[in-house]
Amino acid sequence: MSHDAVELLSQYLQIDTTNPPGNENRGVAFFARIFEAEGIAYKTYEASAGRSSIKAVIPGTGEKGAIILLNHIDVVPAKADEWSVHPFGGEVKDGFIYGRGALDMKSLGIMEMLAFLEVKKQGLTPCRDLIFLAVADEEAGGRQGVQYLLDQYPDDFQADLVLNEGGFGLNNVLANRPLFMIATSEKGVCQIRLTSTGPPGHGSTPHGDNALEKLVQSLNRVLSGDNPIIVTPQIAEYFKRLGTEWDFLKPYLKDGKAETLIDALTGSGMMNVPQMSAMLRNTISLNILKSGNKANVIPSKAQAELDIRLLPGTEPDAYIAEVKRRLADESIRIEPLKKSSASKSPMDTDDFATIKSVHMAHYPNALTVASLLFGASDSRFFRSKGIPCYGVCPMLISLEEFNRVHGIDERVSAESMVEGTRVYTDMVKKLCRI
Numbered sequence: 001m002s003h004d005a006v007e008l009l010s011q012y013l014q015i016d017t018t019n020p021p022g023n024e025n026r027g028v029a030f031f032a033r034i035f036e037a038e039g040i041a042y043k044t045y046e047a048s049a050g051r052s053s054i055k056a057v058i059p060g061t062g063e064k065g066a067i068i069l070l071n072h073i074d075v076v077p078a079k080a081d082e083w084s085v086h087p088f089g090g091e092v093k094d095g096f097i098y099g100r101g102a103l104d105m106k107s108l109g110i111m112e113m114l115a116f117l118e119v120k121k122q123g124l125t126p127c128r129d130l131i132f133l134a135v136a137d138e139e140a141g142g143r144q145g146v147q148y149l150l151d152q153y154p155d156d157f158q159a160d161l162v163l164n165e166g167g168f169g170l171n172n173v174l175a176n177r178p179l180f181m182i183a184t185s186e187k188g189v190c191q192i193r194l195t196s197t198g199p200p201g202h203g204s205t206p207h208g209d210n211a212l213e214k215l216v217q218s219l220n221r222v223l224s225g226d227n228p229i230i231v232t233p234q235i236a237e238y239f240k241r242l243g244t245e246w247d248f249l250k251p252y253l254k255d256g257k258a259e260t261l262i263d264a265l266t267g268s269g270m271m272n273v274p275q276m277s278a279m280l281r282n283t284i285s286l287n288i289l290k291s292g293n294k295a296n297v298i299p300s301k302a303q304a305e306l307d308i309r310l311l312p313g314t315e316p317d318a319y320i321a322e323v324k325r326r327l328a329d330e331s332i333r334i335e336p337l338k339k340s341s342a343s344k345s346p347m348d349t350d351d352f353a354t355i356k357s358v359h360m361a362h363y364p365n366a367l368t369v370a371s372l373l374f375g376a377s378d379s380r381f382f383r384s385k386g387i388p389c390y391g392v393c394p395m396l397i398s399l400e401e402f403n404r405v406h407g408i409d410e411r412v413s414a415e416s417m418v419e420g421t422r423v424y425t426d427m428v429k430k431l432c433r434i
């Protein structure tokens with residue numbers, strides 16, 4: 001079997017695991033074939049037809065709790081006509097490997113597997129069980145993936161550490177050095193549906209109780225409400241680390257006050273960068289609005305769906321109460337569609353220190369920061385069980401590549417893939433004390 005990171009990623013990208021429907025069985029078969037060729041036992045878990053996950057273990061001495069290398073098999077949809085290459089062609093062109101999942105997260109899945117195989121190949125015994133785990137359904141909420149596994153087979157996933165997606169390295173955002181984000185926390189998710197009803201009627205004779213108009217007016221109040229900048233302790237630390245790189249943060253480095261940080265970020269225009277704003281605020285996005293089907297008929301019903309993302313410290317129910325207050329219309333019904341609290345893992349563990357030191361050993365010039373993931377990942381399920389979870393990807397990409405995640409022509413450079421695999425393998429070995 002080839003252990004070539006680029007070739008393996010290209011093959012893996014050719015497997016269409018678009019979720020929905022997922023078809024993760026195809027990805028499970030890919031890993032199963034490799035484990036069979038290497039003489040590694042594995043176990044599969046089928047949540048429903050076509051929706052499987054796969055686990056393989058290298059037993060350790062048990063000196064420390066197990067480490068899980070977690071990755072998801074599914075990918076978000078890609079419209080082939082928008083891409084310059086086929087999204088499931090696994091094409092290698094001009095030094096890049098193209099395909100849906102090239103960054104999110106089939107590349108990391110391959111790195112994890114190659115690190116796992118390397119430990120096996122060397123025949124060394126790790127100080128802890130080393131578990132490779134590729135799962136279904138991350139992109140649609142994890143019900144058929146990690147949530148199912150932890151609900152149905154809790155004993156199979158006891159661990160002291162989970163390494164997952166959510167971290168990344170950028171080679172062109174700081175002037176002279178790479179920046180590695182290691183995700184130690186992620187925002188909470190609160191998605192709600194608002195429903196407004198009223199009597200129907202003819203558009204020529206407005207009666208003043210139009211369901212759609214009531215909803216639009218209330219939505220305006222919700223969306224125009226202030227979501228202030230909140231400097232959580234982790235974010236304060238994040239900007240202290242970055243303060244050495246960005247001149248506009250110098251005043252904040254001097255006094256360490258939240259107000260100074262807010263002034264600096266606002267004054268520099270940084271808050272206009274959506275990612276920066278997402279890291280510092282609870283956010284609301286109006287993504288669905290449904291009502292009416294004829295220009296001359298007053299609709300009797302109107303619905304909106306809001307995607308709300310919450311910083312650590314703000315609970316979904318508390319924010320729903322805030323939305324209710326802003327709506328200022330008791331007749332509008334609020335229905336929660338998805339609620340999960342923000343999650344975080346400690347930054348003062350030995351494992352976290354090891355992860356950082358491996359980054360520094362390979363990229364001595366790099367700046368590493370503990371970061372907050374804006375989106376939700378499977379880490380939240382493990383964190384809710386009290387298991388520390390870090391988003392780690394020790395390869396360097398450009399901001400341009402990063403922006404293609406979930407977008408068009410997603411790709412990763414062959415060089416990053418090879419180098420990332422090397423660093424990832426070293427990191428796993430260090431965490432396993434071998």
Ligand SMILES: [Zn+2]
Pocket residue numbers: 072104105138165
């Ligand atoms: Zn992902």
